[in-house]
Amino acid sequence: MFRVALKPIFYKYLIMVAINVTPFIGGKYISTAYAVYNKMNPYASIALITVSETLLCLVFFYIGLRLKSLKWIHKLINPNKTRKAHNYILKYGSVIGLFVGQMFIGAPPISFALGLIYESDKNIFLYLFIPLFTSIFLYAVLNFYLNTVAITSIENIFHFAI
Secondary structure (H helix, E strand, O other), X not given: OHHHXXXXXHHXXXXXXXXXXXXXXXXXXXXXXXXXXXXXXXXXXXXXXXXXXXXXXXXXXXXXXXXXXXXXXXXHOOHHHHHHHHHHHHHHHHHHHHHOOOOOOOHHHHHHHHHHHXXXXXXXXXHHHHHHHHHHHHHHHHHHHHHHHHHHHHHHHHHHHO
């Protein structure tokens, strides 16, 4: 009896995480709208969105690190530009981490690019992933609030129109 009652809730959260990690659908913008529309727990939804997107960024960063060792990648990436980009990240990494992926591209492709240019002389978690986790959390909270206002407004408009 108890397992049957939790089954639909589990599926809704699983669908929300799948929407969040699929780059073609829209990420945290659509997944927060899905959570608000289905009246899911905001705390659990924000936590799942934050953790799933951060884990996706870690996976993409690791893939970039592994691809960096391939010889044909070195032909595509100029070492001088890589060194300049790496120095720029060392200088402004924590500030970049707060805003990375919040505009149009998204955080996972940028994490992939950072994996390609990463050199192991600085702690990447201090310079990228702690600010990235913070920004994903804050943007998830902001998107959840904005989607709550928008969906409630639309429901009220159509409720009074009928």
